[in-house]
Amino acid sequence: MLKWIVNSKGAVNNDVSGYKGITSGSNGKYKAQIGIRLSVGKGKPKELKTIHIGQYDTIKEAKKARIDYILGLL
Secondary structure (H helix, E strand, O other), X not given: OHHHHHOOEOOOXXXXXXXXXXXXXXXXXXXXXXXXXXXXXXXXXXXXXXXXXXXXXXXXXHHHHHXXXXXXXX
């Protein structure tokens, strides 16, 4: 599972970074975030919640913060 987290490239809306959950902000920093689908109930649509982890100067820092956050959830 860790290999999947570390190599999670190719998200649909990842703009410049190339990594899932890492986007570039207008201030030149990189934002790390996680999207979680919550089941609302039978027959109801799933709700998507976004957890913002933080902003970082480099893609590498943002990627490490995202991985550390995910591992902390396990």
